[in-house]
Amino acid sequence: MQMTNQTTTATAPTTAAHLVLAHNDQARREPSELRTSTTIFIPEFRFSSLSEAVAKLNKRAAKLGVEPIVLRATGAKELRDFSTIIHDPESGRDNTREEKVEAIEIEISGVSPKLDGWQFAASIDPVSEGVNVLNKSPLFTLEIPKRFRACTQDCDHCKATRNRKNTYVLHNADSGDWKQVGTSCLKDFLGHKDIHAITDSAAIFLAFAHLVEEYSEFEGSCGRREITTDLKRLLIATYNIIAEFGFTSNGAARNDTTGRLCPTADRVTNVIFSSNNTAARNFAEKFSAETPENVSAAEACIEWVRTIALDIDNDYLANLAAVFVQDYVTGKRFGLAVSALTAHRRHLEQIVARERQAEKLNEFVGTVGERVVLNGLTVVKQIELENDFGKSTLVLLEDAQGRAFKWFSSSCPFSQSDTGKTFDIKATIKGHDEFKGRNQTSLSRAKIVDPNAKKPAKFNKAGYKVEGITPSVDGATCHVYAEHKPGTALEAGSELEIEGVKHTILAVTYAGVVARGNTSYIYQIAQMPEAGGMIISI
DSSP states (O other): OOOOSOOOBOSOOSSTTSOBSSOOHHHHHSOGGGOEEEEEEEEGGGHHHHHHHHHHHHHHHHHHTOOOEEEEEEEEEEEEEEEEEEEETTTTEEEEEEEEEEEEEEEEEEOOOEETTEEEEEEEEEEETTEEEEEEOTTOOSOOOTHHHHOOSOOTTTOOOOOOSOEEEEEETTTOOEEEEEGGGHHHHHTOSOHHHHHHHHHHHHHHHSTTSTTTOOEEEESOOOOEEEHHHHHHHHHHHHHHHOOOOHHHHHHOSSSOOOOHHHHHHHHHTOOSSHHHHHHHHHHHOOOHHHHHHHHHHHHHHTTSOTTOSOHHHHHHHHHTTSSEEEGGGHHHHHTHHHHHHHHHHHHHHHHHHHHSOOOOOSOTTOEEEEEEEEEEEEEEEEETTEEEEEEEEEOTTOOEEEEEESSOOOOGGGTTOEEEEEEEEEEEEEETTEEEEEEEEEEEEOTTSOOOOOOOTTSEEEEEEEEOSSSSOEEEEEEEOTTOOOOTTSEEEETTEEEEEEEEEEEEEOGGGOEEEEEEESSOOOOOTTOOBO
C-alpha cells in the first residue's frame, strides 16, 4: 500500500467525532491539554484494517459524544522482521516462520473516551484469583487505586460473581467515584444501547496504549493456541540471550534507526518456540542450556519478584509481581517477564550502591579560601552545562574515603574517558555545600598535578638554585645549571652546595641573563652527585 501524509476522512457527519487521518481544523481547535498522542510502527498491510476499525469507532463515537481518534501516517517507513507462528496439531509444537515486511509509522492522538461523565481508565487483566495486571490508558492521567490490582473479576453494577475474562475501570471526574464494570454491563451502567461502541472504544484506546497489541505486533498466527511456558525456563533462556547479546527492550528496538537491534523478548521467543529447521533448533538448544549460574540467577529473580507487594506504587513492578504469581507465563506477557532479570540486576546494584554510600564519609574537606593538594580524587561524573555566559562542565569527584567534591570548569581538562579514573588535584576550597543530604566541598582554580612533573627548584640562602645536572661525555665530571640572584655568582675553586652536599667548582661558564635580572651559570664539578628530590637530570 502506498502511504502519504495527505489527509483522508471517512464519510460521517461533520462533527468532532469523524475519523481523521491527519490533524484537521477540528483537532487543532481542541484544547491541547486534553489531547495526548503517541507514535507506533505497524505492518503496512495492517493499516487498512486499523483505519476501518477507527472509522467504525468514530462513527459510533459521534452518536455517543466521544472524542475522535486522530490517526496520521507520518511517512516514515522501514523494514521489520515479521514472525508467523504456525501450530502443528500433530507434534503439538509452535513453529515460527520469519520474513521481512514494510512497516509504517503512525501517530495516534485523542482524548480518553468519556460517556455520561464516566471515563475509561484501564482494563483489568486477571493473572490468577485476586492478582491482576492493569492495562492503563495513556490518555488517562490520574493514579488508579491499588485495590484494582488485587480485586476479583466482579462487577460493581450487577453485583454478580462469575468468571469474567476482562473488566474495566471507570472514573467519574465530577463525583470522583471509581467503578469496576464487566463488559456486558457497560450498556446498562452507562445508559447506552450500543454496547459495541462502548467496548470497541475502550479496546482501541487500550490497544494504542500498549504497542504490542494487535495492530503493532509484528507477529501472526495460523492454527495457533495460546502459548505458555515455564517461568523458570523462560528466565534461563533470557539469561543466556542477555549474556550473548546484551539486553534490548522492545522500545529500544523500535526506536533504532539502523534496524540492527532485535528485542530480547523476540530472541527468547525463538528459543522457547523454535521452528523445525536446523539453524533454529541449534539456536534453541544453545540458549536453553542450563548451567548452575543461569539456574541460580533465574531462581533468585523469581524469589525477588515474589517479595514485591502487589500494591506497590510502581505500575511496572506491580504488573511484574502479578505475572510472577504463577509458575508459567503466557505469550502476551513474555516481554514483561523477560525484563525481570534486568530489573533484578538493577535492584542488586542499588543495594551495593547503598552499602557503599553508607561506608562513605559525609564530611567537608579543608577551609574556605585554602589552597590544597588533594590526592587520589576519582572523577565520578561530568555534566555538560550551557548558559548565557557559554559552556561549562560540572565535575563530580570523590576521594578514597568517599568524601564528595564538585568543580565548575569552563575549560575542563578531563575527557569523558577519564570518568572513573583517579587524579591528584591542586585547587582552592571555594565553599561547603549540601546536595540531597550529601556534603560537598566546592573547588575553584583546580588543576591536575602531574606526579612525574619536575618540581620547581627554590633559591637557597646563598641566593642561587640548582635547576639541572647533566654528566659530561667521559662521565668523570658533570655540569650543573644554576640560576643566581644579582651578586651571588660563584667562582672556580669555590664550593657549590647541592642538596646539603658541597662540591668544588672546577670551571665556570656564564650562560646569560634570565628573568628578573637573575643570571644563569654552568658549573663543572668533579663527580655526579646523587640528585633526587628537587634535582633532575636534563
